[in-house]
Amino acid sequence: MNLFEQMTDFVRAQVAAINPAWPLDRITVETPKDPTHGEMATNAAMVLAKEAGMPPRQLAEQIAEKLRAHPQVAEVTLAGPGFINIKFKPEFWRTLVPDILRAGATFGTSDIGQGEKVNVEFVSANPTGPMHAGHVRGAVIGDAVVRLLRAAGYDVTAEYYFNDAGAQVDVLARTAYLRYREALGETVEIPEGFYPGEYLKDVGAALAARDGKKWLDKNETEWLVPIRTFAVDEMMKMIREDLALIGIRHDVFTNERELVEGGLLETAFKILDDKGLIYVGMLPPPKGKEMDDWEPAELTLFRSSQFGDNSDRPLKKRDGSWTYAMPDIAYHLDKIQRGFTTLINVWGTDHMAYQDRIKPAVTVFSDGKARLDVIFNNMVKVFKNGEPVKLSKRSGNIITLREMVEQVGAGAVRFMMLTRDPKSPLDFDFAKVVEQSKDNPVFYVQYAHARICSVMRHAAEAVADLKTDDAALAQADLAHLDAPAEIAMIRKLSEWPRIVAAAAQVHEPHRIAFYLQDLAAELHALWTAGKDDAQLRFILPDQPEKTRARLALLRASALVIAAGLGIIGVEPAQQM
RNA sequence: GCGCCCGUAGCUCAGUGGAUAGAGCGCUGCCCUCCGGAGGCAGAGGUCAGAGGUUCGAAUCCUCUCGGGCGCGCCA
The missing domain is CATH 3.40.50.620 (HUPs)
Incomplete structure (x- = not known):
């Protein structure tokens, strides 16, 4: 159960203690958009004002009183139309770090799907x-x-569904047959309406290798079915290989x-x-x-x-x-x-x-x-050298998946495809996806992960006898994490499980990509803070315990970035 | 004509009914000469296409209008 679920349960229990008859299902606990409003906020008083027969602010005060009893709540305030804003003691957030370190790649996974098929x-x-x-x-x-x-x-x-019963695969078979004759030495011309692609030459050659001259003097009624079967199998094999290039397996x-x-x-x-x-x-x-x-x-x-x-x-x-x-x-x-x-x-x-x-x-x-x-x-608009590439099957001007992967890498292709809501048109610029700058989301997120890896490598050298495996870091004294930016980082990490759950429920993986960009931004900000103020650096050679606490936070961040990239299907970079 | 989708900052786009609507690019002004350079901070910039409605509360849900996209066959 994540921190938000814990607090939701707690709030509901406190409300039920005031009046067991009130409905609890509309009560939510979330992160306020504006951090000055607190670290979590609940709408409980507003949704129950009617049932309670009192103004939201008045009900809110009653609920707030109950919430103050929570041992890790530092402050409860009322605001706006009846929001109850909660601020926690730092310990509340810090406990998340060892939780993440112990959970590793499973942090953020859940069973909300309950095994539904x-x-x-x-x-x-x-x-x-x-x-x-x-x-x-x-x-x-x-x-x-x-x-x-x-x-x-x-x-x-x-699952992959394909149509191998229509007219298209018959045309495929006829084209493959021509390529087969070609493989056996004939000069052939591919007529209009057939598949002109070079890739069918391989199919023709493979067929010639398997069956020799068997089909040369037969008529179509005899060869169509066996050659169609052969060609379809070959095409599916090719498609599977193509998909494997970007890590897809049905x-x-x-x-x-x-x-x-x-x-x-x-x-x-x-x-x-x-x-x-x-x-x-x-x-x-x-x-x-x-x-x-x-x-x-x-x-x-x-x-x-x-x-x-x-x-x-x-x-x-x-x-x-x-x-x-x-x-x-x-x-x-x-x-x-x-x-x-x-x-x-x-x-x-x-x-x-x-x-x-x-x-x-x-x-x-x-x-x-x-x-x-x-x-x-929606459509993908492909750009090369800043110019849109006109794609058309008829002119044979297609950009293959293989070409994309070979030029920019599977990870960049995958991440890029998820940087927009699916319904939005998407630009895919060959130059941009490999650009090493802030406005390339792939780079930006990978760079955050690589920076953490870099710190971990340096830490071992800079501080003698410092154990930096996750199990050891989970034992670190996290009281050293006292900077507001560090607690903010943990709060960001705490959102991960609910991001996954929410994205899964609405079938929207692009939310993962957006979250990762937010998370990377927090990380980069922390990093730069260490440049302005040496005390905020991650590695402080004369303060091994503080260093350990900071490394614990960094490793937790890296695990979440890696988990997010895992859902997107991208390997996290160890270095750039 | 009908159906589905979209309309949010100059541009490209985020935003599971919550508070003063966010990010990147671009613009203005700063910081960073190295734990790893490709980063960070701040500012300007908005009638969330428009009008009604539901709700304590609407960019979000409902209805209508306007604008754009994709479709609407006994093709596949």
């Missing part, structure tokens, strides 16, 4: 080419959500073909039909859009409009075959059948409206017990 589906690019700039953001966000939710005690499955790969062949589409359709949600009818043509070829027709429709969609949706085409939406609907049935109660999908903003078709299905299949949260991630 969560499925995070991300990347899910079709197996037709390498990972590129357009995939990176969603990939990193998805992976960070996985790490975040695991830290908060959820049972998370990282637990489960699900493909459309198996769902279709397993009859799941029929099953899903039957469930909807049995619930009376299927009918045959006619849809009006979409308005505001040119529809030259619109022909009214009777179609098999899903009453998705009953669940928030703005129109019912066709599940079968006029010829009786399934529409595009159907495999996805069936896939989400599959997830629910596997026992997930929270489904998280990471999609580009161009699929924004598509959630309205999937959410109704999830609601129906789970009887409202499962929820689908789609995280939409």
